Amino acid sequence: MANRITVDGTTPDLDGPAEAIRNGQLVVFPTETVYGLGANALDSAAVQRIFQAKGRPASNPLIVHVADIDQARRLAVHWPETAQLLTERFWPGPLTIVLRKSSYVPNAVTAGGATVALRCPGHSVALQLVRESGVPIAAPSANLSGYLSPTQVAHLAPEIVAAAAWIVDGGPCHGGIESTVLDLESNPPAILRHGLIRSKVLGEALGIDLQHGPPRNEDPPRSPGLLLRHYAPSCPVALVESGTDPDAVLDRMSLHRYSKVAYLMVHRAEAPQPAIRLVAMPDNPELYARVLYDTLHQIDAERFDVIVVEMPPDTSEWNAIRDRLQRASIR
Ligand code: AMP
Numbered sequence: 001m002a003n004r005i006t007v008d009g010t011t012p013d014l015d016g017p018a019e020a021i022r023n024g025q026l027v028v029f030p031t032e033t034v035y036g037l038g039a040n041a042l043d044s045a046a047v048q049r050i051f052q053a054k055g056r057p058a059s060n061p062l063i064v065h066v067a068d069i070d071q072a073r074r075l076a077v078h079w080p081e082t083a084q085l086l087t088e089r090f091w092p093g094p095l096t097i098v099l100r101k102s103s104y105v106p107n108a109v110t111a112g113g114a115t116v117a118l119r120c121p122g123h124s125v126a127l128q129l130v131r132e133s134g135v136p137i138a139a140p141s142a143n144l145s146g147y148l149s150p151t152q153v154a155h156l157a158p159e160i161v162a163a164a165a166w167i168v169d170g171g172p173c174h175g176g177i178e179s180t181v182l183d184l185e186s187n188p189p190a191i192l193r194h195g196l197i198r199s200k201v202l203g204e205a206l207g208i209d210l211q212h213g214p215p216r217n218e219d220p221p222r223s224p225g226l227l228l229r230h231y232a233p234s235c236p237v238a239l240v241e242s243g244t245d246p247d248a249v250l251d252r253m254s255l256h257r258y259s260k261v262a263y264l265m266v267h268r269a270e271a272p273q274p275a276i277r278l279v280a281m282p283d284n285p286e287l288y289a290r291v292l293y294d295t296l297h298q299i300d301a302e303r304f305d306v307i308v309v310e311m312p313p314d315t316s317e318w319n320a321i322r323d324r325l326q327r328a329s330i331r
C-alpha cells in the first residue's frame with residue numbers, strides 16, 4: 001500500500017517520493033491540471049508500470065514532465081524558435097509541446113513514436129518533485145484509462161492507490177482539466193488537445209490561427225488520445241444544446257423511465273421532476289473546468305442512471321470543456 005504525505009507548507013519534504021521515482025516506482029502527485037501518476041521517464045520498466053496500473057493502451061504515449069527548458073531541450077532532437085518562444089512565455093504551466101524525440105527518451109514513453117510530449121508543470125509540488133528526483137517524470141493523469149481524471153486524492157481508484165509507492169496529497173487541483181497539447185513538428189503548429197491554456201492565446205503568441213482544433217479522422221491519428229472515449233464517468237452522459245427546457249429534453253429523450261437523473265446546467269431552470277438533481281455549473285470556463293471532474297465524480301459515486309449536460313456555448317473559450325464533455329458522452 002502506498003505511503004502518503006499531505007503537503008500544506010511551502011517547502012514540503014519530498015525525499016521519499018523523489019527517491020521512489022529514482023528507484024523506478026510510481027508516485028501520485030498534484031499538478032495545476034489534474035493529479036498525475038509519475039515514473040522516471042528514462043527507465044523503460046518504470047514507464048511500463050504506468051501503462052499496467054492504468055490499463056492504458058500501449059499505443060497511447062505519455063507526457064514527460066521536466067524541471068526547466070534546459071532539461072526539455074535534451075529530450076528533443078531540435079528546439080525550434082516556436083518552442084523557445086512558447087516555453088519562455090507559458091512554462092511552468094499547462095502547455096504540452098510535441099517535438100521529435102532524442103535518443104534519451106525510451107520508446108516505451110512515446111509508444112514507439114518519433115515524437116515526445118513535454119511539459120514543465122506550474123504546481124510548486126510537481127516542480128519540486130521533478131527537480132528533486134533529478135530525472136524527467138513521465139506522468140499521465142492518475143486515473144484508470146478512459147475514466148475521469150482525478151482532481152483530488154479522494155478521486156483515486158483503489159487500483160491506482162495499490163500501484164503507487166507514494167501518494168502526495170496537495171488538495172484540490174486549481175485548473176481541473178488537462179493541459180493543452182500543441183504539435184510543433186507540423187507546419188503550421190497544430191492543437192492536438194484543447195486544454196487549460198486557450199488555443200486563441202497560443203495562436204496569438206505565434207501569430208497564427210490555432211482555433212480550428214485537433215485534426216480528426218486521420219489514419220493513423222497524430223495523437224492517439226484524440227480518438228478515444230475518455231474523461232468519462234461510469235454512468236451515461238447525454239449532451240443537450242444550451243437554453244433547452246429540461247422537461248422538453250427529458251420527454252424527447254424518453255428519460256422518464258430513469259429513476260435518477262442529474263442535470264448539469266449553465267443556465268438556471270426549475271427542476272421538472274423531484275427525482276432530478278439540478279446542478280448549477282459556473283458560467284465562466286475557468287471556474288467550470290475547476291469543478292467539472294469533481295462534480296462528475298460525485299454524481300458517479302451516487303450512481304445516477306444518466307447525467308444530462310447542457311452544453312456551454314460553442315465559442316473558443318469553451319473549446320476544452322466542450323471537448324471533454326463530448327468525449328465523456330461517447331459510449
Ligand atoms: P494524459 O495521458 O491524460 O496525460 O494525456 C496525454 C495526452 O497527450 C494524450 O492525449 C496523448 O495521446 C498525448 N500525447 C502524448 N505524447 C504524444 C506525442 N508524442 N504525440 C502526440 N500526442 C501525444
Ligand code: MG
Binds near residue numbers: 140141149
Ligand atoms: Mg488522461
